Amino acid sequence: MVAQPELDFAVSTAQQVYRWLREEILRGNLIPGARLSESEISGRIGVSRQPVREAFIRLAADGLAEIRPQRGTYISRISVSAVMCARFIREAVESDLSRKVAARADAEMVRRFEAEIAAQRRALSREDAVEFVNLDDRFHRLLAVEAGEDAVWSVLEGLKSQMNRLRHITVKAFDAHKLIDQHEAIVDALRAGDADAAEAAMRRHLCEVLHDLPEIQKRAPDLFCP
Amino acid sequence: MVAQPELDFAVSTAQQVYRWLREEILRGNLIPGARLSESEISGRIGVSRQPVREAFIRLAADGLAEIRPQRGTYISRISVSAVMCARFIREAVESDLSRKVAARADAEMVRRFEAEIAAQRRALSREDAVEFVNLDDRFHRLLAVEAGEDAVWSVLEGLKSQMNRLRHITVKAFDAHKLIDQHEAIVDALRAGDADAAEAAMRRHLCEVLHDLPEIQKRAPDLFCP
DNA sequence: GCCTCCCGACTGGTATGGAAGTATGCATTC
DNA sequence: GAATGCATACTTCCATACCAGTCGGGAGGC
CATH class of the missing domain: 1.10.10.10 (Winged helix-like DNA-binding domain superfamily/Winged helix DNA-binding domain)
Structure with a gap:
């Protein structure tokens, strides 16, 4: 520093x-x-x-x-249990948000989500990892906004920041392709107005860290609490 | 003071x-x-x-x-939108917690929930409102603990505290009988191991503030932001 | 060699004074 | 009477000084 x-x-x-x-x-x-x-x-x-x-x-x-x-x-070192806790809360909250958005989705709103995904693909093609993490934030924020629950995002942001620390540190460790595809699956469900599918896609997406975490933890053990 | x-x-x-x-x-x-x-x-x-x-x-x-x-x-004055936001998050998270607990409930665990409800009824019969709010905290905390997600409670606690301020201030405004009955409905579903019923009962319980809030707001308007 | 003790160089915690900004009441002016 | 200017009594904010606890290294004793 x-x-x-x-x-x-x-x-x-x-x-x-x-x-x-x-x-x-x-x-x-x-x-x-x-x-x-x-x-x-x-x-x-x-x-x-x-x-x-x-x-x-x-x-x-x-x-x-x-x-x-x-x-x-x-x-502070990253606590595995804190990350798991943040993940649990995000899954619960964002799956409810997804349902709500799916119920009120219209063409104009879907376009806004599609624009976000396009931006993510551009960032990925430039291999701009920092920008990608920012865009990922924006995508999840947009979901809260479109659900009419702007204030919810400020709470999620605090939780998400703990998880983002992992990403910035081991920036190459995650597969952005897969994440964008999952975003796309969510938007597909929104476009169809299918609340069940939207919830399922979101839950699947937020399980992703469960795969990444052990890998990251093995690679950089001293970033974590004992 | x-x-x-x-x-x-x-x-x-x-x-x-x-x-x-x-x-x-x-x-x-x-x-x-x-x-x-x-x-x-x-x-x-x-x-x-x-x-x-x-x-x-x-x-x-x-x-x-x-x-x-x-x-x-x-x-700080109480923000209606902040309370609604806290309620939304609690509903999402605690309904997931309920499902998880219902799936792993056993007789011993159910007894612990029943003991909490008995304590709530005792506090109610003594008309000890402060103690009742404490016990309500404990009940919801127990749910997180039994789900194996202790850490989740600390986040919920921060959100719940905003809602509890309302209760302590207008302490007679809420109907503790109804709340205990709703707690009981949740425990019934846990006892039956019925995740769907547990989720539904929890969601119904956490909608309660939607009824109370306008009443409280009308009665004590200067506790709230404009 | 190993242990103990002590000293000094840190750390965060607290006390206090003063700088700058803001609200308020009063005198002055129009 | 209404509006303006100003003194004053606040507020938070920052700088400085000092306190007490902690840690590490080295001297000395075993």
Whole structure:
């Protein structure tokens, strides 16, 4: 981690440090287990320890960092059980969202989903993995929006971010082709207005990490809690 | 708010102030829209402003408080859309949990659920509303535990807390008899090992707030965002 | 060699003062 | 009387200083 953020004095320092660190963690530039030092960071970006400290507190609330009193602050390692938990919740929620969207799908809405999939294929052909992860977020977000449950996404986003950390870190490990095909299967069901099929396709899609996880865990064991 | 917490010097001050304030908010002793002051609170419990400030930050991360820069910190008002969102997620997740529990229910497990319901009836007969809300938490928590998804509860807890604020504030507004009967219907389905029935009973149970919410909103409009 | 103890260099936690922004009441002006 | 300007008393935010707990290394004793 050599980069440092450019400070904008319009918003509070603590807020900016928080956003910057969060971004660095989610992108995998700060790897699980790495140590964060209040004084080191504050010294580097030229502010006092206090705002940095407050950023740490917010990261800890997000589950992205772990503050060990009088000992140090560390990027939290990925907990397998937390990932499984996030997956379970996503499967439950997004399958319900799929049903709801399938029930109200129209031609215009289907076009919006198709546009997203087209964008995913373009990103894949450019082998732009970071962009693909962003587009994957957008696809799942669109599902919440079209279900008329925008607010649900903000909760899912927090859960999904834990899973995305895995992807950014081991960016080549997942098969984007397969994921896009699964997205397509979901959209097919939406187009047909078939709620059962949409739910089934979504559940199948969200089982995917169950396949990837052991592989990733074997390849990079120290990213995970013991 | 006249009470004040007793400080235990084993855990950090900030942590204790956070827990204390959180409890006060969830119990409805601090009502939505009320103002929080760093200096007022710190002066009252005899600590410096810093730990109080850090507690505020954590409350804001939970969505329980709102920090308006240079203006003040306020107990956040309840957002109807946030409650609806929490309800949606709970319905999706807990109906899946119900299915899973129904599939693996045995006599011993059913006894544990029955014991919870008995406790609920006792609390009701004592008209102990606070205890009843606690027991309601425990019932839904037990469901997650028996499904083997303990970690899911911690996410649900955050969502449920927003809904519980409503109950503590307008504590007489809900019909505990009806809720217990619905709990019983869920346990009946678990006893029968009938996943479909368990899911249906849970969904019906979690639709309950849809009935209560407009009534509560009409009765206490300034607890809600405009 | 091995263990124990102690010292120093860290860590996060707390206290406090001051800077900057905001709301409010009052005097002044039109 | 209505509107404007201003002093003042707040607020959060940041910087600084100090405290206490933790960890690691080296000296000394066995």
